[in-house]
Amino acid sequence: MLATRFTLFIAIMAMISSLAYAFDPDPLQDFCVAVNDSKAAVFVNGKICKDPKTVTGDEFFFSGLNRPGIIRSPVGSQVTPVFVDEMPGLNTLGISLVRIDYEPNGGLNPPHAHPRASEILVVMEGTLYAGFVASNSKDPNIRNKVFARTLYPGDVHVFPRGLIHFQMNVGETKAVAFASLNSQDPGIITLANALFGSVPPIDPRVLARGFQLDNNVVSDLQSRLWIQN
Secondary structure (H helix, E strand, O other): OHHHHHHHHHHHHHHHHHHOOOOOOOOOOOOOOEOOOOOOOOOOOOOOEOOHHHOOHHHHOOOOOOOOOOOOOOOOEEEEEEOOOOOHHHOOOOOEEEEEEEOOOOOEEEEEEOOOOOEEEEEEEOOEEEEEEOOOOOOOOOOOOEEEEEEOOOOEEEEOOOOOEEEEEOOOOOEEEEEEEOOOOOOOEEHHHHHHOOOOOOOHHHHHHHHOOOHHHHHHHHHHOOOOO
């Protein structure tokens, strides 16, 4: 059953990828396989290209999304990414993929945003409550409006670029979803981590005033917040 749903997912992704406009810079050659440029003296928008003569097929390949992710986080989910760091051949192609595993009864991919990509998600197993929040628009009819619904296997949901979104397993069994993003490295800003787990910490007075909380509550959140790797 999972194999059939995965085939459906691949078909959907192929259709969408052919129509979507990537936010990443367009390639100027057939491919630009990334090299490990962590020690490079020059920083570029993306990754430095490997000499095409040294490229191998392995750099366009990733194996393992058929295996469930090991969930260790207190929020009850595990994201397995296939970004440019996992597949160097994605460099300049403007696309990436993730598998998300959720624990039963509330496993959560917490509210977060991708600054460089829109996301389209398909449910493979289980039941998810998923949605996104509109921006603080001048129009009061859509200002901070939540667009959310319950998703079942085969259902597809899109999350616009930069908007806060989430998924939670509302079923009694595990849930699995796959998502494609139109960036080789979409970035992730998990709200709780960014605000209460920043390094160095944000002055608690800022968060206390912004969230209308007591300073002690903010300090407690900052001291115990789990940071997702």
